[in-house]
Amino acid sequence: MKIEEFVEENIEEINHSIGSFKVQKGREYSDIDIKQYLKSKIFDELYMNPNQLEQILEEFSKYDFKKTKVEILANKYIYYKSDLFKLIKQLFFAELNLQVEKNDEIIINHLMKNIFETIDMDERKQKYVSRDLRRVLSKSLFIATTNGFPVNIINVESGTMTANAGDSAQFLFLSRAILAGYNASNVDVRSSRYDTIIDYKGKLLKVQVKGISSDIISFKDRDRGGQGIDHNHERNKGKRITSKDCDIYVAVDKQVGICYLIPMNVIDTWPDEKINAVKTSELLVYKENWKVIDNMALA
Numbered sequence: 001m002k003i004e005e006f007v008e009e010n011i012e013e014i015n016h017s018i019g020s021f022k023v024q025k026g027r028e029y030s031d032i033d034i035k036q037y038l039k040s041k042i043f044d045e046l047y048m049n050p051n052q053l054e055q056i057l058e059e060f061s062k063y064d065f066k067k068t069k070v071e072i073l074a075n076k077y078i079y080y081k082s083d084l085f086k087l088i089k090q091l092f093f094a095e096l097n098l099q100v101e102k103n104d105e106i107i108i109n110h111l112m113k114n115i116f117e118t119i120d121m122d123e124r125k126q127k128y129v130s131r132d133l134r135r136v137l138s139k140s141l142f143i144a145t146t147n148g149f150p151v152n153i154i155n156v157e158s159g160t161m162t163a164n165a166g167d168s169a170q171f172l173f174l175s176r177a178i179l180a181g182y183n184a185s186n187v188d189v190r191s192s193r194y195d196t197i198i199d200y201k202g203k204l205l206k207v208q209v210k211g212i213s214s215d216i217i218s219f220k221d222r223d224r225g226g227q228g229i230d231h232n233h234e235r236n237k238g239k240r241i242t243s244k245d246c247d248i249y250v251a252v253d254k255q256v257g258i259c260y261l262i263p264m265n266v267i268d269t270w271p272d273e274k275i276n277a278v279k280t281s282e283l284l285v286y287k288e289n290w291k292v293i294d295n296m297a298l299a
Contacts, residue, residue, distance in 0.1 A: 003029055003037050008078050014038075015071050015081045020055050036158055038080035043155040046079075046087060053091075060088065089147070097145040108137055148255030169211025169252040170195045173259055180290055193245035200297040208246040211254040217283065219249065219275040240275060243268050247296050251280075263293040 006029055007014065014021065021031040022285040029037075044092055046053045056073055063069035070088065074081035100107060112134060116126050119199035143149075152161050170186070174196055177184035183199040184207075194206035210217075241249060243264035260283055266274060286292060 001028060003033065004041075005235040007034060007037060012075050017073050018080070029061050032158070035080060038078075039083055039155060039158065041084045042079045042087065047155075053087075056084075057088070058090070093145065097142070100141060100145045104138060104141070107141065108134055111137055111141075149257070151254075165211055165254065169254055170209045172211075172252050172254070172257050173207070173209045173250050174255065176259055177293075182293060193241075196250075196292060198248075198297075200293055203297045205248060205293065205296055206246040207248045207250055208241060209250045209252060212251045212280075213254055215280045217251045217260065217262075217268075217278045217280060219278070240272065241267075248292060250281060251283075259288060260286045261289050262286045263292055263296055 001009075008019075016035065018031045019031075021027070021029070021034055046056070056077060060069065060073060062122075063072070067085070070085045071081045073079075074084045112130065116130075137174075150163075156164065174184050177196070177198060185197045185199070187195055187197060193208065195209045196207040198205040198207060219241045221241065240299055241264070246264055249262045249264055249267065251262070252258070253260075260280065262283060280287070
C-alpha cells in the first residue's frame with residue numbers, strides 16, 4: 001500500500017495517537033515516515049495554495065476558531081493536526097503583526113505609559129531611559145507579534161532540522177557572546193562534551209549550549225532516538241552533564257534568543273531527580289547573567 005493510501009485510511013488514529021505507529025514487525029510505515037509525508041503534504045497543498053487554505057479557515061471560523069476543533073479539520077483534509085495547528089497559528093500571528101505595525105506608535109505609547117505607571121521609579125530616571133526603551137520596545141514588539149524567530153519555513157526534513165536547530169542555538173549564543181565583547185570560539189568536533197570556548201582573562205572556559213523551546217531546561221543529554229535504536233540499552237540513554245564536561249551550561253531560548261548562563265558547579269550539587277526537567281523560573285538568577293563568565297574566570 002502506498003503511504004498516501006495508508007495515511008488516508010489511518011488518519012484518525014494517527015491524529016489521535018501517532019505514538020502507536022512506532023516501528024513494529026509487519027508495519028509498513030513508522031511515525032517518522034508518516035510525519036514527514038504529512039509535513040510535505042501540508043506544505044505543498046496549503047503553503048502553496050492559498051485558496052485551499054482559505055476554505056479550511058472558513059470552516060474553522062464556524063467552529064469559532066477553537067483549538068480543540070483543529071483535529072476535525074486535520075482528519076477531514078488528511079493533515080497531521082500538529083502541522084495544521086502550527087500553520088493556523090502562524091497565519092493569525094501574521095495578521096496580528098500587520099495590525100500592530102499599522103498602529104505601532106499608539107501601542108508603544110500605551111506600553112510606555114503602563115510601564116512607568118506600574119513601577120516605582122524616579123521620573124527623572126524614566127526620562128533618561130525613555131528614548132532607548134521606546135526604540136527597543138518597537139523591535140521587541142515585532143518579534144513578539146511574529147511569535148519569535150521563524151522556524152523551518154522551507155520544510156527541511158525533520159531529522160535534519162533537529163540537528164540544525166541544535167547548531168542554531170550554539171551559533172546564537174556564540175554571536176551573543178561575541179557581541180557582548182567576549183573572545184568566543186566554536187568547537188567543531190561534535191563528539192566533544194562542550195560546544196564553545198571562551199577565552200577570558202587568561203582562562204579558557206568550556207561552554208555547553210542547548211536550545212530550548214519551552215520553559216524547561218534539562219541537565220542531561222537526550223536519549224539516542226531513531227529507527228532501529230534500542231531505547232532501553234544503557235549506552236543509548238542520556239548521561240548527566242557535570243562540571244567535568246563543561247564549566248558553563250547555556251540554555252538558549254530559540255524563539256527569542258534569551259540566554260541562561262548557568263555555572264555547572266552549582267548544578268553538580270543537585271540530586272539526579274532534580275536535573276531532568278528544571279523550570280526556567282527556578283533559574284531566573286542566571287537569565288542573561290553574563291557576569292557568570294566573569295565569576296567563573298576569576299574563580
